[in-house]
Amino acid sequence: MNSGAAQQLVISGVGGQGVLFLTRLLAEAALEKGLPVFTSETHGMAQRGGTVISHLKVGDFSSPMIRPGFADGLLILKDENLNLHAGYGRTGAWAVVNSRDFDSLPQAGQGLKITAVDAGALARSVNSARSVNLVILGCAMAVCPDMFCSPEDLLGVLEKRLANDKDRFRKAGAALEAGMKAAN
Numbered sequence: 001m002n003s004g005a006a007q008q009l010v011i012s013g014v015g016g017q018g019v020l021f022l023t024r025l026l027a028e029a030a031l032e033k034g035l036p037v038f039t040s041e042t043h044g045m046a047q048r049g050g051t052v053i054s055h056l057k058v059g060d061f062s063s064p065m066i067r068p069g070f071a072d073g074l075l076i077l078k079d080e081n082l083n084l085h086a087g088y089g090r091t092g093a094w095a096v097v098n099s100r101d102f103d104s105l106p107q108a109g110q111g112l113k114i115t116a117v118d119a120g121a122l123a124r125s126v127n128s129a130r131s132v133n134l135v136i137l138g139c140a141m142a143v144c145p146d147m148f149c150s151p152e153d154l155l156g157v158l159e160k161r162l163a164n165d166k167d168r169f170r171k172a173g174a175a176l177e178a179g180m181k182a183a184n
Contacts, residue, residue, distance in 0.1 A: 006059025007148050008066045010088045013077030014049050018133035022075065023054040025137070028157045029149035030058045040064035053085060058148045073144055074112070075136050077119070086112060096140045096183075098132060115143050115183055122178040131175035138179020151176060 009026070013019040023039050030037040038061055041054035055066045071088040079099035089095060095112045102116040119135035128134075141151050155173055162169040 005146075005148070006057070006061065007073075008058075008061075008071045009056045009073050009075065010066060010071045010085055011054045011056065011075045011077070012081040012085045013052055013133070014081075015052055016049065017052070017077045018130075019052040019054055019077060022133050022137055023056055025154060025157055025161075026056055026058075026149065028161075029153045032153060032157060033149060035148060036060060038064035051081060051084065053081075073140060075140050077133055077136055079116075082114075094140070094143050096136050096143055098136055113143075115139060117179065117182045119179065122182055123175055126171060126174035126178050128171035128175050131171060134172055134175035135179035135182070138176035138181075139183040140179075141176070142180040142183035151180065 011019050011022050020041055023041060027037045027039050035058050038057040039054060041052065055064055057064060057066065066088055068087045069090055071090060072093055074085060074089050074093065074095040076082050076085065076095060076097040079097050082095065082097055086095070089112045091111045093112050095114045097114055097116050098119040099116040100118045117135065117139050119132040122135045123129050123131045141147055154176060158172050159169055162172065
């Protein structure tokens with residue numbers, strides 16, 4: 001993405017899945033590239049496993065909220081949330097959904113280019129069960145080649161955030177890579 005382009009992403013999951021972590025990671029990557037960024041989140045009943053949604057806008061915007069029908073991409077960490085938030089996607093937008101069975105996905109995603117990935121299994125395969133969010137992000141990086149940041153940008157931000165925990169950084173990188181490979 002060039003600095004004049006704009007991108008709007010919706011990240012959806014439930015409390016404890018790392019929706020806010022992904023939002024901050026992407027926002028920091030945008031800032032590192034000198035791009036303007038807005039974020040907004042709704043926590044809801046997050047502490048009890050309730051829905052959490054965040055909006056991320058990169059580019060020349062004047063407000064943080066994404067209107068329904070305008071998101072370029074959706075990262076859905078819990079497949080049931082596709083029904084709740086598919087309406088944010090514009091026609092032709094991409095959506096990466098954490099799901100064990102593509103055929104069982106809700107039909108609300110019509111008009112979206114949906115990629116389903118069993119992120120839980122992939123996260124466990126790299127010995128990082130809590131990295132479902134990073135698997136989904138890795139998959140999104142592969143599905144959206146014109147993303148405003150690169151996998152290397154994300155790894156740079158992760159390396160700074162996890163400077164004191166090399167094992168966690170290694171697992172985070174493995175989760176991103178597993179997601180990218182799953183999309184191909």
